[in-house]
Amino acid sequence: MKNSAVLKVANFVWFQGIWWLVILFQNKAVIPVLGLILLWIVISPKRVEDIKLMGTVFLLGTVVDALLTLSGLFIFNETETLVSFWPIPIWLSLLWAAFAGTVYHSLTAFNGRMAVAALAGAIFAPLSYIAGAKFGAVELGASVVLSYIFIALVWSVIFPLCFYLSNRFEAKQAQA
Secondary structure, three states, rough: OOOOHHHHHHOOOOOHHHHHHHHHHHHHHHHHHHHHHHHHHHOOOOHHHHHHHHHHHHHHHHHHHHHHHHHHOOOOOOOOOOOOHHHHHHOHHHHHHHHHHHHOOHHHHHHHHHHHHHHHHHHHHHHHHHHHHHOOOEEEEHHHHHHHHHHHHHHHHHHHHHHHHHHHHHHHHHHE
């Protein structure tokens, strides 16, 4: 898949599909989401970089959302977890990995524009979590306004950090 515009659209649609799967089906979506992530890795022109970034952001996002869960901001109403020792639902960790799969592709407009990335993260990421709450995937432990503010603060750092990491991985790959 070499055409840049086609790749960006396919990547955007791919991520949106994963978002809807995990929000609507949570744990029942894990296997299909793993399949979609593997599919992306197979077709990605930046396979190595994607794998590195997806793995890193999978762990980073798990820690971030685990801290937000421990703080009481996120409450997950799942009675069963697929992995008992994992601090958040595994589908949410997979969503972080899938998000990382967009950084080199459909989100390239933010690369090198850290202030714009911080602003976009602060505006749009909280909307995603709030939408997830509206669909019952998570319960917010604070008002919508306070939740928005806390998530906005976190994502004003996380979103630009993803581009910083992507540039580091890409530079190391170019040196190899």
